[in-house]
Amino acid sequence: MPKRTDIHSVLIIGAGPIIIGQACEFDYSGTQACKALREEGYRVILVNSNPATIMTDPEFADRTYIEPITPLAVEKILVRELEEMRRMGVPVDAPGDGSTPGKLVLLPTLGGQTALNTAMALHRTGVLQRLGVEMIGAKADAIQRGEDRETFKQLMIQIGLDVPISGTAHTFEEARGVAERIGRYPLIIRPGFTLGGTGGGIAYNRDEFEEIARRGLDLSPVSEILIEESLLGWKEYEMEVMRDVADNCVIICSIENFDPMGVHTGDSITVAPIQTLTDKEFQIMRDASFAVIRAVGVETGGSNIQFSVNPENGRMIVIEMNPRVSRSSALASKATGFPIAKIAAKLAVGYRLDEIRNDITRETPASFEPTIDYVVTKIPRFAFEKFPQADPTLTTQMKSVGEAMAIGRTFKESLQKCLRSLEIGRSGLGGDGKPWRVGTDVYGDREILPNDIISRKLSVPNAERIFFIRHAFRAGFSADQIFHLTKIDPWFLDQIRELVEFEEELAASAPTIAA
């Protein structure tokens, strides 16, 4: 199908200010979208409150609004632009037969969560319907299905995919029953209707469970707790999927998290492509990704789908999906050379994947799955030194302020390059002659750190954990011990062991320099 001819103007919502959890990746995707849509001859209108973005440079849109990204501001812009289109003689109010460009449409999937939320608010209040403005890329009901946790979970069960086992309880006896049915610790307990979920927690054994369950039932004004199996320590994966209007689906990039479940993906070291799944398992995940994007109903464009895998038996669980271009999309684009945002914009106006040219080969179409002969590593950059009050433990809430990405022919090469790119003063995992600071203590680069410090730094996810894997190997910890403390996949740990081994080899062969 060629591009839609009924569209005259496209409003793109940017992501607004750069905050933790939403950085310049959405400037990248928005800029790509502006360029792609103007290339197709559409009039592009942009709203973004952040003038320090590239997309707000005058040449990227036909009209740029530096306004707050709020439903009210965007509504005013839509009204104003419809007036403007009428003034230009565009048949905005004529029903049209689809051949005359007369429509103003809204593309909400390229500006991160801010853009999506704003568009959804305009939909819920009926503004879009009243003004006759269509959402392209993803429709409101699809966004709703993808974003609402409970709706999403029920949908996954309907299409036969696995989700965490859970149950609600109103009495202590019921709670015990649910725990027995799940049959495994740790368990997550969430009291219903308490502010910010107070009174919940993770129970690692029966005693803890009974205590937290009792407390939760007491604290919940409706005496209700949700009990769910915990996926802490499981392997975590991501798939970047694209779909076109003819239902062609492709995987652009697969990503494996170095840090297991429990650390926010934005705070995790991530690696593309997936390293520790067989083809059979990978293809099941690929099929599941397509099933998810189809069930949620994202008609065109990209989505990011997250999975968790039990390392002991391969059980695969769908965690969540982002029905939009996400943080990982920017990484996946750079990692594979497939411009996700640009292609997503073209798919949103009706093109099919096989009608778009592959920018790298220039000869073949975009309907293919990139394959790579290298490894890409992304490492988050933290700035806890600037936030002395912040707890540096990594959890499910994102704390990193940026990231570095590196490409190498081996994981070891990409990891070392990436650590160096963080600009935290290290040349890699260590062995660069620079000291290590742990709290107020300072250790020499090749000094062996005390075991208790190493164990503590390994067992609680933190910004420096990767370096403590080196310290641990150097202090004589076995790979098995490190695995039990971190739950980081043994394959990754062995890669670090090889780096440490090589460091030792280098150190041993260094000529003794007379002092």
Added chain:
Amino acid sequence: MKAILALEDGTVFHGTGFGAAATAAGEVCFNTSITGYQEILTDPSYKGQIVTMTYPLIGNYGINRQDSESWRPHVSGLVIRELASVVSSWRAEQNLSSYLQEYGIPGIQGIDTRALTRRLRVRGSLVGVISTAAIDPSQAVEQAKAWGGMAGRDYVSEVTHQNAFVWDEHDLESAEFGLARDHQTPNPRHVRHPLPTADIPIVAYDFGMKYNILRRLRQKGFRVQVVPAHTPAAEALKYKPAGIFLSNGPGDPGALPGIVREVRSLVDTGIPIFGICLGHQLLGQAFGAKTFKLKFGHRGGNQPVKDYETGRVEITAQNHGFAVDPDQLPPEVSVNRRNLNDQTVEGLRHRTKPIFCVQYHPEAAPGPHDSTPLFDEFRTLIEGRG
């Protein structure tokens, strides 16, 4: 263990050996799949070839019993950038090196596989020799030159089963691979989906058939009688099959005139026929077309194929060095699928007879499952004839 890879054009790569200590020659080809090395090694279509994986990190998840595509690995040798020194998978039973060693196959790692692949793309396929023996590089180059090439070689006779047999009569091998659905599954290795009744008898010609084709056929309710490659058509028809399947296989399709004759007889009977890969090339020849050698072949799991009947694009698994030249196809045969990368023929359909075939691998293993419905299509084709 030091090892070398010498090419017939005089290029020599130095690396480290793994697997068996041996010297082996073959056509050097490259596969761009990121996962699936075990399936690739055990695919009989790779007979006579030294496979280079373009993805640099190989061996990460080891070897397991479920993922083999035949009874043993068939490659002459394996060339990779880096072999994993530990294996990480709940299904792993062995590591890659010991597996290759068991079957006497040499591997070489520490090779700049990107440079090698670029050379193969520019020069076309080349013969190479992997050796872990302390032989002189120039001697290895001479050995590569002396080996000849793939053209004209009949490897099918070497990899076909020698006797006819019924596939998986007791339904132990064919259920689709599945994952555990809870942590209580006693042995997650044996999570299997149930199978339908095997109610359609077919004969499958084995030219070096991948097991996943047989598994897929069984999953779709076919009762599969496997026959050796050189079985005469009349012999195959004695089983009273409702349809004939023609499998994948190794080597030059132009070197099998005897088999082409038998396929032509089968075509003439009007019986439903489905062919994959070599089976497609044999059907092409039976229809009157010729096959030709591609410069560097299609081997990988990301090849886009357009189905002109539906307009859809399938991402397909491919492994072929030869293709059907459509020029001499008769008007009653249509080219219904093409590769979007180079426009070569990927599928044929007979306009009046119930016959269709594809150049790629709908059974995947390794590769995407986009084309699995082709097995259903075969069933529909047979059922449609009553």
